[in-house]
Amino acid sequence: MALTSYPKEKIQILFLENISESAARNFRAQGYSQVNRIGKALTEDELVEAVRNVHILGIRSKSQITPRVLNAAKKLQAIGCFCIGVNQVDLDAARKNGVVVFNAPYSNTRSVAELVIGSSIMLIRRIPDKNKAAHKGIWMKEASRSYELRAKTLGIIGYGNIGSQVSVLAESMGMRIIFYDIETKLPLGNAIDGKSLKEVLSNSDIVTLHVPETPQTKNLIGKAQLKHCKKGAILINYARGEVVDLEALRKEILSGQIGGAAVDVFPVEPEKNGDRFQTPLQDLPNVILTPHIGGSTEEAQANIGEDVSQKMLQYLERGVTLGSHTVPALALPPQEGSHRILHIHANQPGVLSAINGQLSKNNINILGQYLKTNSQIGYVVLDVDKRLSTQAMSLLKEVKGTIKVRMLY
8 A cells, every 4th residue: 555645755854963863764765765864953043944845744852843943844844843841832733733743751761761770870979070080180089978779778859750760770770769750650670759849859869850840840959958868969860951959969079068070961062072061060069060962972862863753654645643742642554445534624613523524525435534633633544435535525524623734545
Protein backbone atom coordinates (compact mmCIF):
# COMPACT_ATOMS: atom_id res chain seq x y z
CA MET A 1 0.00 0.00 0.00
CA ALA A 2 1.41 3.39 -1.00
CA LEU A 3 1.65 5.75 1.96
CA THR A 4 1.45 9.56 2.18
CA SER A 5 -0.75 11.77 0.06
CA TYR A 6 1.91 12.94 -2.38
CA PRO A 7 5.44 11.96 -3.46
CA LYS A 8 7.84 11.60 -0.55
CA GLU A 9 10.51 13.58 -2.36
CA LYS A 10 8.30 16.66 -2.01
CA ILE A 11 8.07 16.46 1.78
CA GLN A 12 10.48 18.97 3.34
CA ILE A 13 12.17 17.96 6.60
CA LEU A 14 14.28 20.39 8.64
CA PHE A 15 16.44 19.32 11.59
CA LEU A 16 18.14 21.98 13.73
CA GLU A 17 20.70 21.97 16.58
CA ASN A 18 22.84 18.99 15.56
CA ILE A 19 20.08 16.42 15.86
CA SER A 20 21.52 12.91 15.60
CA GLU A 21 22.18 11.55 12.13
CA SER A 22 20.09 8.52 13.14
CA ALA A 23 16.95 10.65 12.73
CA ALA A 24 17.87 11.79 9.23
CA ARG A 25 18.89 8.25 8.33
CA ASN A 26 15.46 6.89 9.36
CA PHE A 27 13.65 9.36 7.09
CA ARG A 28 15.96 8.73 4.15
CA ALA A 29 15.53 4.97 4.58
CA GLN A 30 11.78 5.46 4.12
CA GLY A 31 12.26 7.40 0.89
CA TYR A 32 12.24 11.00 2.15
CA SER A 33 15.10 12.67 0.32
CA GLN A 34 14.52 16.33 1.29
CA VAL A 35 16.20 16.24 4.71
CA ASN A 36 18.05 19.44 5.63
CA ARG A 37 20.21 19.53 8.78
CA ILE A 38 21.43 22.77 10.39
CA GLY A 39 23.88 22.55 13.28
CA LYS A 40 22.55 25.44 15.36
CA ALA A 41 19.37 26.98 16.74
CA LEU A 42 17.69 29.73 14.71
CA THR A 43 16.30 33.04 15.89
CA GLU A 44 12.58 33.72 15.57
CA ASP A 45 13.10 35.76 12.39
CA GLU A 46 15.25 33.01 10.91
CA LEU A 47 12.71 30.36 11.85
CA VAL A 48 9.85 32.29 10.24
CA GLU A 49 11.72 32.19 6.93
CA ALA A 50 13.04 28.64 7.32
CA VAL A 51 9.73 26.90 8.08
CA ARG A 52 7.51 28.34 5.35
CA ASN A 53 7.60 25.18 3.21
CA VAL A 54 8.59 22.67 5.90
CA HIS A 55 6.36 19.68 6.69
CA ILE A 56 8.43 18.13 9.50
CA LEU A 57 10.54 20.18 11.95
CA GLY A 58 13.05 18.74 14.41
CA ILE A 59 14.54 20.83 17.23
CA ARG A 60 16.27 20.43 20.55
CA SER A 61 16.00 22.82 23.51
CA LYS A 62 17.28 26.12 22.10
CA SER A 63 14.90 26.82 19.22
CA GLN A 64 11.81 28.68 20.42
CA ILE A 65 8.69 27.81 18.44
CA THR A 66 6.42 30.81 18.97
CA PRO A 67 2.92 31.55 17.60
CA ARG A 68 4.56 33.74 14.94
CA VAL A 69 6.73 30.83 13.78
CA LEU A 70 3.77 28.43 13.74
CA ASN A 71 1.58 30.87 11.83
CA ALA A 72 4.27 31.13 9.16
CA ALA A 73 4.54 27.35 8.82
CA LYS A 74 1.45 26.72 6.71
CA LYS A 75 2.56 23.24 5.62
CA LEU A 76 3.88 22.07 8.99
CA GLN A 77 2.50 18.70 10.11
CA ALA A 78 4.65 17.78 13.11
CA ILE A 79 7.39 19.08 15.39
CA GLY A 80 9.82 16.66 16.99
CA CYS A 81 11.51 17.86 20.18
CA PHE A 82 14.65 15.73 20.30
CA CYS A 83 14.95 16.10 24.08
CA ILE A 84 12.96 15.45 27.25
CA GLY A 85 10.89 18.65 27.43
CA VAL A 86 8.53 20.52 25.11
CA ASN A 87 8.50 23.89 26.88
CA GLN A 88 10.35 25.48 23.92
CA VAL A 89 7.17 25.05 21.83
CA ASP A 90 4.04 27.14 22.35
CA LEU A 91 1.71 24.15 22.65
CA ASP A 92 -1.49 26.20 22.56
CA ALA A 93 -0.45 27.74 19.25
CA ALA A 94 0.56 24.31 17.93
CA ARG A 95 -2.90 22.94 18.83
CA LYS A 96 -4.66 25.83 17.11
CA ASN A 97 -2.59 25.16 13.99
CA GLY A 98 -3.17 21.40 14.08
CA VAL A 99 0.53 20.63 14.52
CA VAL A 100 1.45 17.43 16.34
CA VAL A 101 4.30 17.77 18.86
CA PHE A 102 6.41 14.79 19.95
CA ASN A 103 9.37 14.42 22.30
CA ALA A 104 11.56 11.72 23.85
CA PRO A 105 10.80 11.63 27.59
CA TYR A 106 12.80 8.46 28.32
CA SER A 107 15.70 8.19 25.88
CA ASN A 108 18.40 10.04 27.84
CA THR A 109 17.27 8.90 31.29
CA ARG A 110 20.22 6.59 31.83
CA SER A 111 22.78 9.22 30.79
CA VAL A 112 21.48 11.77 33.31
CA ALA A 113 21.15 9.19 36.08
CA GLU A 114 24.75 8.00 35.62
CA LEU A 115 26.05 11.57 35.75
CA VAL A 116 24.18 12.19 39.02
CA ILE A 117 25.90 9.19 40.57
CA GLY A 118 29.29 10.20 39.19
CA SER A 119 28.93 13.77 40.45
CA SER A 120 27.83 12.49 43.86
CA ILE A 121 31.04 10.49 44.18
CA MET A 122 33.20 13.39 43.03
CA LEU A 123 31.60 15.85 45.45
CA ILE A 124 31.42 13.65 48.53
CA ARG A 125 35.14 12.93 48.05
CA ARG A 126 35.81 16.66 47.38
CA ILE A 127 37.53 15.77 44.13
CA PRO A 128 36.96 19.19 42.45
CA ASP A 129 39.18 20.92 45.02
CA LYS A 130 41.88 18.23 44.88
CA ASN A 131 41.80 18.25 41.09
CA LYS A 132 42.16 22.04 40.96
CA ALA A 133 45.06 21.94 43.42
CA ALA A 134 46.85 19.20 41.48
CA HIS A 135 46.60 21.26 38.28
CA LYS A 136 48.28 24.09 40.16
CA GLY A 137 51.05 21.78 41.38
CA ILE A 138 49.71 21.50 44.95
CA TRP A 139 49.58 18.07 46.60
CA MET A 140 46.38 17.59 48.71
CA LYS A 141 46.44 13.99 49.89
CA GLU A 142 44.01 13.89 52.81
CA ALA A 143 40.95 12.00 54.03
CA SER A 144 39.40 14.91 55.94
CA ARG A 145 35.76 15.53 54.88
CA SER A 146 36.05 12.80 52.25
CA TYR A 147 33.39 10.07 52.44
CA GLU A 148 31.95 6.99 50.74
CA LEU A 149 28.46 6.98 49.24
CA ARG A 150 27.63 3.77 51.06
CA ALA A 151 25.19 4.26 53.94
CA LYS A 152 24.59 7.92 53.04
CA THR A 153 21.08 9.21 52.36
CA LEU A 154 20.17 10.46 48.91
CA GLY A 155 17.16 12.79 48.71
CA ILE A 156 15.43 12.83 45.32
CA ILE A 157 13.10 15.72 44.51
CA GLY A 158 10.91 14.55 41.62
CA TYR A 159 10.50 10.78 41.34
CA GLY A 160 9.76 10.51 37.63
CA ASN A 161 11.67 8.73 34.88
CA ILE A 162 15.10 10.06 35.84
CA GLY A 163 14.57 10.37 39.60
CA SER A 164 13.40 6.77 39.91
CA GLN A 165 16.36 5.46 37.89
CA VAL A 166 18.77 7.45 40.05
CA SER A 167 17.05 5.77 43.01
CA VAL A 168 17.78 2.29 41.66
CA LEU A 169 21.43 3.05 40.82
CA ALA A 170 22.07 4.76 44.17
CA GLU A 171 20.52 1.94 46.18
CA SER A 172 22.72 -0.58 44.33
CA MET A 173 25.68 1.37 45.73
CA GLY A 174 24.43 1.01 49.28
CA MET A 175 22.70 4.36 49.70
CA ARG A 176 19.46 5.00 51.54
CA ILE A 177 16.82 6.74 49.40
CA ILE A 178 14.14 9.21 50.42
CA PHE A 179 12.12 11.05 47.77
CA TYR A 180 9.45 13.70 47.40
CA ASP A 181 7.01 14.13 44.52
CA ILE A 182 3.77 16.12 44.31
CA GLU A 183 2.13 13.04 42.76
CA THR A 184 1.83 9.66 44.44
CA LYS A 185 4.61 7.42 43.16
CA LEU A 186 5.39 3.78 43.84
CA PRO A 187 8.74 3.54 45.67
CA LEU A 188 11.31 1.32 43.98
CA GLY A 189 13.43 -1.03 46.07
CA ASN A 190 13.69 0.26 49.62
CA ALA A 191 13.12 3.92 48.79
CA ILE A 192 11.03 5.89 51.28
CA ASP A 193 8.32 8.31 50.18
CA GLY A 194 8.98 11.52 52.10
CA LYS A 195 5.90 13.46 53.14
CA SER A 196 7.28 16.92 52.41
CA LEU A 197 10.13 18.75 50.72
CA LYS A 198 11.40 19.84 54.13
CA GLU A 199 11.52 16.24 55.35
CA VAL A 200 13.66 15.16 52.38
CA LEU A 201 16.03 18.13 52.64
CA SER A 202 16.59 17.79 56.37
CA ASN A 203 17.38 14.06 56.17
CA SER A 204 19.61 13.89 53.10
CA ASP A 205 23.39 13.94 52.73
CA ILE A 206 22.96 14.55 48.99
CA VAL A 207 19.92 16.14 47.33
CA THR A 208 19.29 15.73 43.60
CA LEU A 209 16.57 17.58 41.68
CA HIS A 210 14.51 16.09 38.84
CA VAL A 211 11.48 18.32 38.38
CA PRO A 212 10.07 20.13 35.31
CA GLU A 213 10.15 23.87 34.83
CA THR A 214 6.78 25.25 35.90
CA PRO A 215 5.64 28.36 37.82
CA GLN A 216 5.46 26.10 40.90
CA THR A 217 9.08 24.93 40.61
CA LYS A 218 10.70 28.32 40.00
CA ASN A 219 13.16 28.87 42.88
CA LEU A 220 11.89 25.67 44.46
CA ILE A 221 15.22 25.61 46.28
CA GLY A 222 15.92 29.04 47.74
CA LYS A 223 17.29 30.55 50.94
CA ALA A 224 14.67 29.00 53.24
CA GLN A 225 14.97 25.52 51.72
CA LEU A 226 18.79 25.57 51.82
CA LYS A 227 18.58 26.37 55.55
CA HIS A 228 16.53 23.17 56.00
CA CYS A 229 19.35 21.05 54.53
CA LYS A 230 21.74 19.12 56.74
CA LYS A 231 24.91 21.13 57.35
CA GLY A 232 27.45 20.18 54.70
CA ALA A 233 24.87 18.54 52.38
CA ILE A 234 25.50 18.39 48.65
CA LEU A 235 23.03 19.74 46.08
CA ILE A 236 22.77 18.49 42.49
CA ASN A 237 20.62 20.21 39.87
CA TYR A 238 20.36 18.47 36.49
CA ALA A 239 16.70 19.47 36.10
CA ARG A 240 15.93 23.04 34.98
CA GLY A 241 17.81 26.32 35.42
CA GLU A 242 15.05 28.22 37.23
CA VAL A 243 14.59 25.60 39.96
CA VAL A 244 17.43 26.84 42.21
CA ASP A 245 18.12 30.37 43.45
CA LEU A 246 21.81 30.51 42.51
CA GLU A 247 22.63 33.62 44.57
CA ALA A 248 21.21 31.95 47.66
CA LEU A 249 23.12 28.77 46.87
CA ARG A 250 26.37 30.72 46.53
CA LYS A 251 25.91 32.26 49.98
CA GLU A 252 25.19 28.91 51.60
CA ILE A 253 28.23 27.27 49.98
CA LEU A 254 30.47 30.08 51.22
CA SER A 255 28.97 29.82 54.71
CA GLY A 256 29.54 26.06 54.84
CA GLN A 257 25.84 25.23 55.15
CA ILE A 258 26.03 23.51 51.74
CA GLY A 259 29.13 21.35 51.30
CA GLY A 260 29.19 21.25 47.51
CA ALA A 261 27.09 21.41 44.37
CA ALA A 262 26.85 20.10 40.83
CA VAL A 263 24.85 22.26 38.43
CA ASP A 264 24.25 21.52 34.76
CA VAL A 265 21.37 23.90 33.97
CA PHE A 266 21.15 27.66 34.36
CA PRO A 267 18.50 30.41 34.11
CA VAL A 268 20.37 31.98 31.19
CA GLU A 269 22.53 29.82 28.93
CA PRO A 270 24.74 30.80 25.98
CA GLU A 271 23.30 30.37 22.50
CA LYS A 272 26.28 28.44 21.14
CA ASN A 273 29.59 26.87 22.05
CA GLY A 274 32.31 29.41 22.80
CA ASP A 275 29.96 32.15 23.97
CA ARG A 276 30.70 33.90 27.26
CA PHE A 277 29.10 32.21 30.27
CA GLN A 278 28.66 33.61 33.77
CA THR A 279 27.05 32.26 36.92
CA PRO A 280 27.25 33.14 40.65
CA LEU A 281 28.63 29.63 41.25
CA GLN A 282 31.96 30.16 39.50
CA ASP A 283 35.14 29.91 41.57
CA LEU A 284 33.46 28.29 44.58
CA PRO A 285 34.91 25.35 46.51
CA ASN A 286 33.71 21.82 45.70
CA VAL A 287 31.44 22.88 42.84
CA ILE A 288 31.06 21.11 39.49
CA LEU A 289 29.66 23.23 36.65
CA THR A 290 28.75 21.60 33.33
CA PRO A 291 27.23 23.13 30.15
CA HIS A 292 23.79 21.44 30.06
CA ILE A 293 25.21 18.06 29.06
CA GLY A 294 23.30 15.79 31.45
CA GLY A 295 21.74 13.86 28.58
CA SER A 296 24.50 14.50 26.06
CA THR A 297 26.03 11.13 25.37
CA GLU A 298 26.41 9.42 22.00
CA GLU A 299 24.02 6.69 23.15
CA ALA A 300 21.35 9.10 24.38
CA GLN A 301 21.41 11.26 21.26
CA ALA A 302 21.14 8.20 19.01
CA ASN A 303 18.25 6.86 21.09
CA ILE A 304 16.47 10.22 20.99
CA GLY A 305 16.98 10.45 17.24
CA GLU A 306 15.51 6.99 16.81
CA ASP A 307 12.58 7.55 19.17
CA VAL A 308 11.33 10.92 17.88
CA SER A 309 11.91 10.21 14.19
CA GLN A 310 9.91 6.97 14.43
CA LYS A 311 7.02 8.82 16.11
CA MET A 312 7.00 11.43 13.34
CA LEU A 313 7.20 8.78 10.61
CA GLN A 314 4.29 6.89 12.17
CA TYR A 315 2.23 10.09 12.12
CA LEU A 316 3.28 11.09 8.62
CA GLU A 317 2.50 7.69 7.12
CA ARG A 318 -0.27 6.21 9.29
CA GLY A 319 -1.74 9.08 11.30
CA VAL A 320 -0.54 7.55 14.60
CA THR A 321 -0.29 10.20 17.34
CA LEU A 322 0.93 8.16 20.33
CA GLY A 323 3.13 10.42 22.47
CA SER A 324 1.69 13.66 21.08
CA HIS A 325 1.39 16.70 23.37
CA THR A 326 -1.17 18.50 21.20
CA VAL A 327 -3.38 16.12 19.23
CA PRO A 328 -5.14 13.23 21.05
CA ALA A 329 -3.34 9.88 20.90
CA LEU A 330 -4.62 7.40 18.31
CA ALA A 331 -3.07 4.30 16.75
CA LEU A 332 -4.79 2.25 14.09
CA PRO A 333 -3.93 -0.35 11.44
CA PRO A 334 -4.11 0.36 7.69
CA GLN A 335 -7.42 -0.43 5.98
CA GLU A 336 -7.24 -2.19 2.60
CA GLY A 337 -9.17 -0.71 -0.31
CA SER A 338 -9.50 2.72 1.28
CA HIS A 339 -7.95 6.14 1.43
CA ARG A 340 -7.18 7.54 4.86
CA ILE A 341 -8.02 11.13 5.77
CA LEU A 342 -6.96 12.94 8.94
CA HIS A 343 -9.27 15.63 10.27
CA ILE A 344 -8.11 17.87 13.14
CA HIS A 345 -10.76 20.20 14.50
CA ALA A 346 -11.75 22.34 17.46
CA ASN A 347 -13.41 20.25 20.15
CA GLN A 348 -16.89 21.71 19.84
CA PRO A 349 -20.35 20.14 19.62
CA GLY A 350 -21.57 18.86 16.27
CA VAL A 351 -18.30 18.36 14.37
CA LEU A 352 -18.48 14.57 14.11
CA SER A 353 -22.15 14.78 13.19
CA ALA A 354 -21.32 17.30 10.46
CA ILE A 355 -18.52 15.09 9.12
CA ASN A 356 -20.77 12.05 8.90
CA GLY A 357 -23.67 14.10 7.52
CA GLN A 358 -21.57 15.60 4.74
CA LEU A 359 -20.21 12.24 3.66
CA SER A 360 -23.57 10.46 3.96
CA LYS A 361 -25.36 13.15 1.93
CA ASN A 362 -22.91 12.57 -0.90
CA ASN A 363 -23.05 8.76 -0.73
CA ILE A 364 -19.43 8.41 0.42
CA ASN A 365 -18.95 5.15 2.28
CA ILE A 366 -16.96 5.27 5.53
CA LEU A 367 -15.02 2.02 5.88
CA GLY A 368 -13.48 2.93 9.24
CA GLN A 369 -13.62 5.86 11.63
CA TYR A 370 -11.68 6.72 14.77
CA LEU A 371 -12.20 9.72 17.04
CA LYS A 372 -10.41 10.99 20.11
CA THR A 373 -10.57 14.37 21.82
CA ASN A 374 -8.84 16.40 24.49
CA SER A 375 -10.12 19.60 26.07
CA GLN A 376 -9.33 21.66 22.96
CA ILE A 377 -8.78 19.42 19.96
CA GLY A 378 -10.68 16.62 18.24
CA TYR A 379 -8.84 14.18 15.98
CA VAL A 380 -10.75 12.01 13.52
CA VAL A 381 -9.17 9.41 11.25
CA LEU A 382 -11.44 8.27 8.43
CA ASP A 383 -10.93 5.42 6.00
CA VAL A 384 -13.19 6.10 3.01
CA ASP A 385 -13.92 4.47 -0.32
CA LYS A 386 -10.85 5.37 -2.37
CA ARG A 387 -12.95 6.12 -5.48
CA LEU A 388 -14.52 9.07 -3.63
CA SER A 389 -11.69 10.25 -1.39
CA THR A 390 -10.95 13.48 -3.31
CA GLN A 391 -14.57 14.54 -3.01
CA ALA A 392 -14.52 13.60 0.69
CA MET A 393 -11.48 15.82 1.26
CA SER A 394 -13.25 18.82 -0.24
CA LEU A 395 -16.35 18.23 1.86
CA LEU A 396 -14.40 17.81 5.10
CA LYS A 397 -12.58 21.11 4.61
CA GLU A 398 -15.96 22.86 4.74
CA VAL A 399 -16.95 21.42 8.14
CA LYS A 400 -17.25 24.17 10.76
CA GLY A 401 -14.43 24.00 13.32
CA THR A 402 -11.95 22.37 10.93
CA ILE A 403 -8.31 23.19 11.67
CA LYS A 404 -6.47 20.88 9.29
CA VAL A 405 -7.39 18.12 6.83
CA ARG A 406 -4.82 15.84 5.22
CA MET A 407 -5.07 12.76 3.03
CA LEU A 408 -2.49 10.16 4.01
CA TYR A 409 -2.92 7.65 1.19
